[in-house]
Amino acid sequence: MNSITSVGEKIKSIRRQNKMTQIEFAQSLEISQATLSEIESGKTKPSFDVLVLLADKYMVDMNWLIINRKVELHFGLQEDELKLLQNYRNLQDIAQEELLDYSMLKLQRYQRNK
Structure with missing residues (x-):
């Protein structure tokens, strides 16, 4: 099982789990597709407002999202x-x-x- 560490990787994983394109996901977060692409690739960090919106819309724990350490994405699943x-x-x-x-x-x- 892969460990995901960066915020960008975590956001990309959330988008993929929800079967959304970058354009769809970016629209749901009220940002541009280009900005989302930069966040997912690690070139830039998301704003606090984007993180809050993401955590709320996709029911993601903020601590997991922002803490940069190896944490399994699928807690407790074999x-x-x-x-x-x-x-x-x-x-x-x-x-x-x-x-x-x-x-x-x-x-x-x-x-x-x-």
Whole structure:
């Protein structure tokens, strides 16, 4: 599992997790795409106002966002759990619903057979 340390890397990761382009994400943060690109690449730092807006809109912990140390992005997830989450996020909506239904059936069977 990769550790993400810089604010720019963390912001880029948040954008990718939300399946947004730089333009879409920049608009949501009320900044230009060029500014976002510079932030993600580490050429510039985001303003405090941008950090607050990002933390609020995307429910990100400000401490995690601004502290420059190695912190795992996916707190407490084991590698298999992370793979499942990544696969789920890459599915279309209907396939996500089918996967959730399937997982509920598997859980019910497991609980019955306990």
